[in-house]
Amino acid sequence: MTASPHSDPEPVVRFDNVGMRYGRGPEILRDLSFDLPRGSFQFLTGPSGAGKTSLLKLIYLAAKPSRGLISCFGRDVATLPRDELPDLRRRIGVVFQEFRLLNHLSVFDNVALPLRVTGKKRSDYAEDVAELLAWVGLGDKMSALPPTLSGGEQQRVAIARAVVGQPEILIADEPTGNVDPEMGMRLLRLFAELNKLGTTIVIATHDLQLVRMVDAPVMTLANGHLHIRPPRSQRQREADLRNSLDPEPDMPSPADTDSGEDPMDAVARAMEMPEDDETDGEDRDE
Amino acid sequence: MSDDLPRPPSGGAGALLPPDAGRDxxxxxxxxxxxxxxxxxxxxxxxxxxxAQNWTTELESSLTIQIRPVDDRDPDADARRAAEIAQALPGVRTATPRTRDDALALLTPWLGEGNLPDDLPLPLMVEVELEPRAARDGRVAISDLQARLDAEGMAASVDDHSRWARAVRRAAxxxxxxxxxxxxxxxxxxxxxxxxxxxxxxxxxxxxxxxxxxxxxxxxxxxxxxxxxxxxxxxxxxxxxxxxxxxxxxxxxxxxxxxxxxxxxxxxxxxxxxxxxxxxxxxxxxxxxxxxxxxxxxxxxxxxx
Structure with missing residues (x-):
């Protein structure tokens, strides 16, 4: 269940020393190595401009790395022929930060898009799409055009479109950016449900409140480098294990000192977010 | 999910391309x-x-035999004789000798009536109408006709209009x-x-x-x-x-x-x-x-x- 350097024999996505730059600019992602194990759930966070969206683009095959190896469903992305891309993309669902709905299509047609491009007939998917739209609370807006919807409604259309094809990975870029905290919670529960059904989930956010609600690993981008913090429960287990092995309670644990500082704290400070409601303070010693 | 599932919107799926694309x-x-x-x-x-097809068909479906006036011969008799010879040939439908009066009638529009001396030598024509496509199919032996007319001692020449037909065909x-x-x-x-x-x-x-x-x-x-x-x-x-x-x-x-x-x-x-x-x-x-x-x-x- 963790995003970690090469622990899973067959991850859905594997990054190996990946670097990325746009044109001749500086490298915005450096030496990224991690696996997204099948069925895992992780957050991706970091300050604005840290390269979260670029990293997501690499995962959903909208960009190629400048160096390093990315394998997606076991396929090396660098040597992938162009005509095999669509098949891989159909296994990936993406919720874009800016939704990217097609404004000339109805809500129904927008959500049906991933099914339509595979050549399916309308009669084959109409019921499923209608059911999904009802489930996200848009059953009465199926014929509406996206520009007439509120931000939160558009967000739900984007999410419905991302999941309608039953993708193996769901990538969401700031999925709660446009909704109130209550709706954010509902969407998070939706993602957790999908994860229980076996979907690998990556949620990019800088909403640390959201991150704290799920016991999941957190990938943090800062200065182009990626730090991975294991989920709370794992850190607790490791801490308990260390405490049982080491009878002296005043010695700082290796987990607290080996990386110097938890990157999450650096990020939180960078974004000037209050840490006062933090409940899992077991690895914080400042 | 409840029993009253929402119905998908009726009608066909919307066009995936924006309505304005390619419709300027x-x-x-x-x-x-x-x-x-x-x-x-x-x-x-x-x-x-x-x-061009019409014109060349018209041109090729007829021949003209021109009888030049020569001192010691009767052109009218030569014209009639030439018509008989032509008529006998295969592929020829009709051969009509034109008399001196016909030749004069042809000149009238240019020279006016009665302005020509009676003793002015005029060439006479024999109009030969061919069966359709006979000339192009080679059923009418033009050289044969010319040879027979020469054998009769006439000053006659056969014009099959091919020069004109070629020009018209080239233009077309x-x-x-x-x-x-x-x-x-x-x-x-x-x-x-x-x-x-x-x-x-x-x-x-x-x-x-x-x-x-x-x-x-x-x-x-x-x-x-x-x-x-x-x-x-x-x-x-x-x-x-x-x-x-x-x-x-x-x-x-x-x-x-x-x-x-x-x-x-x-x-x-x-x-x-x-x-x-x-x-x-x-x-x-x-x-x-x-x-x-x-x-x-x-x-x-x-x-x-």
């Missing part, structure tokens, strides 16, 4: 004009060919080549304009293309969308262009232009060729447009990732 009015007008010009060129080439061939070249050029221009427009509308709606790609659309799926959109554009502009071409063609025929001008103008003859050409024009325009758009879009998409 100027593009439609340009395409219609190109189809119009192409139809006019094709009808003109066909008209010239028809005209030139007009036809010109028409077909114009047709090819206009088709090329139409294809280029459509390719340009397809690329432009692809570039204008990158958002749609990206969304389709990220949903897993294959290049040929996207190219197919443009192909269908531009096929319809081609068919519609083809209909308008062909209709205008038919109107112009009918107008020219009704206008009774002088024959020499009409040679290069499309004349309406409601024969199968014209009807098939004008009927096929929208379809051909649609196919040209669709193919051109598909190739342009496919080559553009290959450049992406």
């Amino acid at each position: 009015r100027p593009l439609f007008v340009v395409a219609a004009i190109l189809v119009f010009l192409a139809c006019i060129a094709a009808l003109g080439a066909r008209g010239a060919w028809n005209q 061939g030139t007009a036809q080549t010109l028409g077909l070249s114009l047709l090819a050029l206009l088709t090329g221009a139409a294809a280029a304009v459509i390719a340009f427009a397809a690329r432009a509308s692809l570039a204008a709606r990158t958002d749609v293309i990206d969304a389709l790609h990220l949903c897993g659309a294959e290049d040929r799926f996207i190219a197919g969308l443009f192909q269908r959109r531009f096929f319809m554009l081609g068919v519609k502009s083809g209909l308008v262009g062909a209709l205008f071409a038919a109107c112009v063609s009918i107008g020219v025929s009704l206008g009774q232009s002088p024959a020499d001008i009409a040679f290069f103008l499309p004349q309406w003859a409601a024969n199968p060729f014209e009807l098939i050409l004008l009927g096929a024009a929208p379809l051909l325009a649609g196919l040209t447009s669709a193919l051109s758009a598909r190739l342009a879009v496919a080559s553009d998409l290959r450049g992406r990732w």
Whole structure:
């Protein structure tokens, strides 16, 4: 269940020393190595401009790395022929930060898009799409055009479109950016449900409140480098294990000192977010 | 989920391409004009060919024997004798000797009546009408006729009009080549304009293309969308262009232009060729447009990732 350097024999996505730059600019992602194990759930966070969206683009095959190896469903992305891309993309669902709905299509047609491009007939998917739209609370807006919807409604259309094809990975870029905290919670529960059904989930956010609600690993981008913090429960287990092995309670644990500082704290400070409601303070010693 | 599931909206799925893509009015007008010009060129080439065909058939279906006046012979008798000889030949329908009076009648419009001295030597003609296509099929031996007339000692020469027929055929061939070249050029221009427009509308709606790609659309799926959109554009502009071409063609025929001008103008003859050409024009325009758009879009998409 963790995003970690090469622990899973067959991850859905594997990054190996990946670097990325746009044109001749500086490298915005450096030496990224991690696996997204099948069925895992992780957050991706970091300050604005840290390269979260670029990293997501690499995962959903909208960009190629400048160096390093990315394998997606076991396929090396660098040597992938162009005509095999669509098949891989159909296994990936993406919720874009800016939704990217097609404004000339109805809500129904927008959500049906991933099914339509595979050549399916309308009669084959109409019921499923209608059911999904009802489930996200848009059953009465199926014929509406996206520009007439509120931000939160558009967000739900984007999410419905991302999941309608039953993708193996769901990538969401700031999925709660446009909704109130209550709706954010509902969407998070939706993602957790999908994860229980076996979907690998990556949620990019800088909403640390959201991150704290799920016991999941957190990938943090800062200065182009990626730090991975294991989920709370794992850190607790490791801490308990260390405490049982080491009878002296005043010695700082290796987990607290080996990386110097938890990157999450650096990020939180960078974004000037209050840490006062933090409940899992077991690895914080400042 | 409750029992009262929401019903999917009725009606067909919305067009994936934005409604305005590939539907600019100027593009439609340009395409219609190109189809119009192409139809006019094709009808003109066909008209010239028809005209030439009529003229050469007329020319080749007759011979003229000219009896030159020679001092010691009676031209009228020679003309009658030449007609008899010609009449006996295979492939000849009629041979009519023209008398001196006929020759004078032919000159009257230029010289006026009674202005010629009676003793002025005039060449006489024998008009020989052939069976259809006899000369071209080689059933009439012109050299044989000439030899027999020579054997009779007449100062006669046989003119089979082939020099004129050749000239007319050459002119018709030139007009036809010109028409077909114009047709090819206009088709090329139409294809280029459509390719340009397809690329432009692809570039204008990158958002749609990206969304389709990220949903897993294959290049040929996207190219197919443009192909269908531009096929319809081609068919519609083809209909308008062909209709205008038919109107112009009918107008020219009704206008009774002088024959020499009409040679290069499309004349309406409601024969199968014209009807098939004008009927096929929208379809051909649609196919040209669709193919051109598909190739342009496919080559553009290959450049992406």
